[in-house]
Amino acid sequence: MEPDFRGDADHHDGTSDATPGGYADSRRPGELAFTIFLTIASGALLWNAYGIAGFEALSSPGAIPMATAAVMLISSIVILVKTARLKLVTNETMSKDILPWLVIVMFVLLVAFGIALKPLGFIPTAAIFLVLSMKLMARRSWPVTLLIALGSLVVIWLIFRIVFTVLLPAGIVPEAEFIQYFRDLFSAGGDA
Numbered sequence: 102m103e104p105d106f107r108g109d110a111d112h113h114d115g116t117s118d119a120t121p122g123g124y125a126d127s128r129r130p131g132e133l134a135f136t137i138f139l140t141i142a143s144g145a146l147l148w149n150a151y152g153i154a155g156f157e158a159l160s161s162p163g164a165i166p167m168a169t170a171a172v173m174l175i176s177s178i179v180i181l182v183k184t185a186r187l188k189l190v191t192n193e194t195m196s197k198d199i200l201p202w203l204v205i206v207m208f209v210l211l212v213a214f215g216i217a218l219k220p221l222g223f224i225p226t227a228a229i230f231l232v233l234s235m236k237l238m239a240r241r242s243w244p245v246t247l248l249i250a251l252g253s254l255v256v257i258w259l260i261f262r263i264v265f266t267v268l269l270p271a272g273i274v275p276e277a278e279f280i281q282y283f284r285d286l287f288s289a290g291g292d293a
Contacts, residue, residue, distance in 0.1 A: 128187040130195040136181040143174035203237065210234055222272015228254050 147170035153163030
């Protein structure tokens, strides 16, 4: 890709700007911090891999994890050195181009979904998550958002819980009682 192809006008049209190579002679906001994080994480992984069995022999249990972590650490150091030498792009900001507020909000919603799944159960947690995420991203009216989100939840629940019999966290909804009620209702109707 041509280095002069990048600029203000080409990365706000909804297409991906994650083309291999990115900017040829500069770094984007947050890129240096991310490479520092990768280097530290690779070093920590190498230390943990060393803790498995030390460096006794090539056939020791920690040899493959150590080799992998060493390659990661060397690669991340090379990338860090190259990235640190580049000048920072002036036409982008972290909050606008790299990590906008909607991405942060969706990340928080996903973490909250994972935390609330066990105590609340699948149905209320998924309902809250779907309604909030669809309202934020689609920006439709509340009736349309509720109809689509809750309708989707019913379809998802029917497919996974009834058709595939996947056990979903029950939580505060007496899901098993509902299923048994409908089984009794249909089996009683078939006996008459």
